[in-house]
Amino acid sequence: MxxxxxxxxxxxxxxxxxxxxxxxxxxxxxxxxxxxxxxxxxxxxxxxxxxxxxxxxxxxxxxxxxxxxxxxxxxxxxxxxxxxxxxxxxxxxxxxxxxxxxxxxxxxxxxxxxxxxxxxxxxxxxxxxxxxxxxxxxxxxxxxxxxxxxxxxxxxxxxxxxxxxxxxxxxLEDRARQRTYLTDFLNGVRDQLCADCQSRIDRNPLRVLDCKNEKCQMLTKDAPSILDYLxxxxxxxxxxxxxxxxxxxxxxxxxxxxxxxxxxxxxxxxxxxxxxxxxxxxxxxxxxxxxxxxxxxxxxxxxxxxxxxxxxxxxxxxxQNIQLPVESGIDCYLVIQTPAAKAVAFKLLDQLRQAGIRAEMDYLERKMKAQLKAADRLEARFTAILGESELQNGTVVLKEMATGDQRELSVAELASVLKKS
CATH class of the missing domain: 3.30.930.10 (Bira Bifunctional Protein; Domain 2)
Structure with a gap:
């Protein structure tokens, strides 16, 4: 189809x-x-x-x-x-x-x-x-x-x-004073005007001056000005x-x-x-x-x-090559190293969002390297990595994407750290 x-x-x-x-x-x-x-x-x-x-x-x-x-x-x-x-x-x-x-x-x-x-x-x-x-x-x-x-x-x-x-x-009174003179002028060139202008002469002659046709503009350049009849x-x-x-x-x-x-x-x-x-x-x-x-x-x-x-x-x-200062990117991307970490990450993701943090995680079961690339494409400022050891310790490894610096901190303090960063 x-x-x-x-x-x-x-x-x-x-x-x-x-x-x-x-x-x-x-x-x-x-x-x-x-x-x-x-x-x-x-x-x-x-x-x-x-x-x-x-x-x-x-x-x-x-x-x-x-x-x-x-x-x-x-x-x-x-x-x-x-x-x-x-x-x-x-x-x-x-x-x-x-x-x-x-x-x-x-x-x-x-x-x-x-x-x-x-x-x-x-x-x-x-x-x-x-x-x-x-x-x-x-x-x-x-x-x-x-x-x-x-x-x-x-x-x-x-x-x-x-x-x-x-x-x-x-x-309306000003235009009525102009109308006779403007109509007389336009009638003098009526046959050379476009069809739209010809139809407007009798109905609304002032509108003829609004025509975008170059020939009509040239023919009416000396038409009586409304400013002379105010x-x-x-x-x-x-x-x-x-x-x-x-x-x-x-x-x-x-x-x-x-x-x-x-x-x-x-x-x-x-x-x-x-x-x-x-x-x-x-x-x-x-x-x-x-x-x-x-x-x-x-x-x-x-x-x-x-x-x-x-x-x-x-x-x-x-x-004019003017760039608007629009926001882009996210604050944190949760990287999941093991299947068991997904449920923890999913709950943590919701907590981060409720705290006002723009956060995302993987939904395609990608490997860690692919998840990091996804975080980079999303312009994430940080990634928070949850692996087997982090799961056992109740921690995440927080990595700053711009510098590569990373540190381990508790899941409970992740939101407050991100909000201060």
């Missing part, structure tokens, strides 16, 4: 690599603790309507990339989450988090997302995102805090050469965000073409990039989504957040 293989666009994270993920996740939680963001865990699948309403009908995600299935016992359509802002906002509304006295509500998540994309380096069909959401404040300082958290995240892991691109895509209030908000970032010595470039690919964004939009990672240079993206809470059934509360790919972080770390 043919072998069953992993689905395209997914990956197995094996021992030796999974430790890097565990380290990143633990450090991410520590960073969020310092910024006072609390973890939230939402379902892997939601009602399809959530993403249609929340992410937007005209987005590539909803139009092309979602994994959806009809509930076999009802007419409901369910979708594996392609992003998590909509799910977090749904939870915020459903669980009445706006009623907490601690506001704004500051949340973070780490988990898998699913999009039917063409797999390539840094872009998988199942990928892991870390994201934050701050809901309930219009203060431009919270915009700057969210951007700062993303920047500090990459700095935390030692990445160099990251850049921040910043824009304001205004309010209201006084929107312009002041954008100016304040820039001032706060400057106060934190976070450099940025204003990019008027940056609109992001999701319909819920308003005002501040940003991306963090690093050219070294190749074709997929965007590490992180985010922005404000004032109006999304109301769209999903809550009161009209402002919000801002970002999401980033852990896979792309690992790719960037690899490009």
């Amino acid at each position: 043919a072998k069953i293989q992993i689905p395209r666009g997914t990956q197995d994270i094996l021992p030796g690599t999974v430790e890097k993920w565990q380290y990143i996740e633990s450090q991410t939680r520590e960073l969020c603790r310092r910024f006072n963001y609390q973890e939230i865990r939402t379902p892997l699948f939601e009602q399809t309507e959530l993403f249609q309403r929340g992410v937007g009908e005209t987005t590539d995600i909803v139009e092309k990339e979602m994994y959806s299935v009809r509930n076999p016992r009802s007419e409901d359509q369910l979708t594996l989450r392609p992003e998590n802002t909509a799910g977090v906002v749904r939870s915020y509304v459903e669980n009445k988090m706006y009623g907490s006295p601690n506001q704004p509500t500051k949340l973070f998540y780490i988990g898998p997302m699913f999009r039917h994309e063409r797999p390539q380096a840094g872009r998988l069909r199942q990928f892991t995102q870390f994201g934050v959401e701050a809901i309930g404040s219009m203060d431009p300082a919270i915009d700057a805090e969210v951007i700062a958290l993303a920047v500090r995240f990459y700095q935390w892991f030692g990445l160099k050469g990251i850049s921040v691109e910043l824009n304001s895509i205004g309010t 209201s006084e209030q929107s312009a002041a908000h954008f100016s304040a965000v820039q001032e706060y970032l400057s106060d934190l010595d976070i450099s940025f470039t204003v990019n008027p073409r940056l609109v992001r690919g999701l319909d819920y964004y308003t005002l501040t939009a940003f991306e963090i990039k690093m050219a070294e990672i190749g074709a997929v240079e965007t590490l992180c993206g985010g922005g404000r989504y004032n109006g999304l809470v109301a769209e999903l059934g809550g009161d009209d509360m402002p919000g801002i957040g970002f999401a980033l790919s852990i896979e792309r972080l690992l790719l960037a770390l690899e490009k």
